[in-house]
Amino acid sequence: MTNEPLDLTGMLTCQEVVELVTTYHEHLLPPEEHQRFEAHLAICPPCRTYVAQIAQTVRMMGALTAEQESAEGTLVLLDLFRDWKRGRTLSDTD
Amino acid sequence: MQAQIDDDLSLIIALRQGDETAYRVLLTRYQSLVLRLARMYVGHEAAEEVAQETWLAVLHHIDNFEPRAPLKSWILRIAVNKARTLARREDRTIAFSSLLANDTSSESAVPPDRFLARATNGIPAGWWAIPPQPWPEMQSPEDAVLGAEVQTIINQAILLLRHPQREVIMLRDIQGLTAQEVCAILDITETHQRVLLHRARTKVRTALDRYFQEGQNNDQ
Structure with missing residues (x-):
């Protein structure tokens, strides 16, 4: 087995991969660029780490616990509806 | 649909x-x-x-x-x-449009000095000089509630973002809206939405990275 160094010229650079990662995750890279992106990942463990970390960041943000809403706020909104409806019914009968 | x-x-x-x-x-x-x-x-x-x-x-x-x-x-x-x-x-925030204007300036996602400025040992410029380090193994965030500390790190990182970036990342990644919905709500183009999302995600990842790397150093 020969241990020839890979020819990296013409490949995407790591810096380019980092800039394209969101477009990649959004599946918006043109087919050829998508292929070049994955060809880079195939030979570059640090970029695989980076791309995975971005994906993990997104998953973590999706898992943030939401604050609870106050029941009081909902009551106000229902009153608001009932007032609106009353005003509407009144103007209908005018 | x-x-x-x-x-x-x-x-x-x-x-x-x-x-x-x-x-x-x-x-x-x-x-x-x-x-x-x-x-x-x-x-x-x-x-x-x-x-x-x-x-x-x-x-x-x-x-x-x-x-x-x-x-x-x-x-x-x-x-x-x-x-x-x-x-x-209430004068709490600056008008969105003025921030938007600033935000189109070029802004690199990761500090440029993390990459080789020129070819070194057969590795071309633009490849990692200081590669990212893996994060500690964690339970899948889908199965477990995120640790309070991690939540704080994420929330703080988001608060530090400029307004349009913050809007986009909150709507997309926290509220889970689609790109299309976010564009309609904020009245921005798909490309602009993606640029803002990219910068925002990169910064949140950097904040998490700093937190995890510090944690690992402290363990040693």
Whole structure:
């Protein structure tokens, strides 16, 4: 087995991969660029780490616990509806 | 998509007839989103005010609403506009448009000195000089509630973002809206949305990375 160094010229650079990662995750890279992106990942463990970390960041943000809403706020909104409806019914009968 | 339109239509028709159930359905679906959206611009109490103004506007304009746009985007767009107006009135934030202008400046996602400035040992320029280090193994965030510390790191990182970036990342990654919905709500192009999302995600990742690397160093 020969241990020839890979020819990296013409490949995407790591810096380019980092800039394209969101477009990649959004599946918006043109087919050829998508292929070049994955060809880079195939030979570059640090970029695989980076791309995975971005994906993990997104998953973590999706898992943030939401604050609870106050029941009081909902009551106000229902009153608001009932007032609106009353005003509407009144103007209908005018 | 068609199912969504049909569903929207029946809600709109019911609401126009004064059906409280339809209104409650909308509240259940969107009220918490409206509130969280409002809190991106104003404080907690003012957010309640924004929510009330939003629903009032929805009711008052439901007769004129043309269901070309999804109901959800329409409601959230009203909420964003109400929140921005209130924020401006309270002078809490700078107008969105002026920030937008600043934000188109070039801004690299990761510090350029993390990459080789020139070819070194057969590795071309632009490849990692200081590669990212793996994060510690964690339980999948889907199975477990995120640790309080990690939540704080993420929240702080998001708070430090400039306004348009913060809006986009909150809507996309925290509220889980689609790119299309975010573009409709914020009235921005798909490309601009993606640029803002990219910068925002990169910064949040960097904050998490700093936290995890420090944690590992402390363990040693």
